[in-house]
Amino acid sequence: MASKKRRLGPAHTGTGHFWHQRLTAIALIPLTLFFVGLLPNLAGATYAEFVTLMKFPVTPIALALLVGVGLWHMKLGLQTIIEDYIHSEGCKVAAQICMTFATVLLGVAGLVALVMLAA
């Protein structure tokens, strides 16, 4: 009853945001280290060198995971920032909608680009 009155959703879903933020954070530790190791190879690479690099399955797989998990983690973080700093209810909802749409757009664009490069 109380949760319905305050529009906070059902009680048992309360840890969802917290849990997914931690889950993605843990996954991002090895993915970030891989990306950091990859960066010097990407910087200054010619197109031919880059295409060769993308033909090893591990490169597009790790980059796809980095984009997917990273953007999910980003969405959860930006959601909290919007909740904390935007106080007008209308602006808050509008900002959450724009941020979520932008995140999905970035994710789809990134994954489509990776599929095209790996194909």
Place this chain on the structure above:
Amino acid sequence: MADVRNRPLSPHLQVYRPQITSVLSITHRATGIVLSLGSVFLVLWLLAAASGPRAFEIAQDCAGSWLGYVFLFAFSLALFYHLLNGIRHLFWDMGHGFELTTATRTGWAVVLGALALTAVAWILGTHIVGGM
């Protein structure tokens, strides 16, 4: 909803003296925003690569310009800071490191670690791998 608006508020943040713990906490957020911007550029860079050699060369020229280097440096520092401080957060989640002396010590370790990792990554990346 009316009673929600009249709840007592804690004193505004500005009345507190900045401390290592609070400064690092807001820095975690700030670096998260920097990394969000970085993710936009990462996706744009992938799109350029998927578009063909011409677009890829333009993207590489942008990344290799002095402005590109400034952004890449800021991005790498934010990335290492957020990574290390995120690990600090995960230890807190498991109930470790809440004592003030420990929190101060791990806080400075994160700052120094982020600076060191950034320096090492740029030195290795530019001189030994020779990618740039």
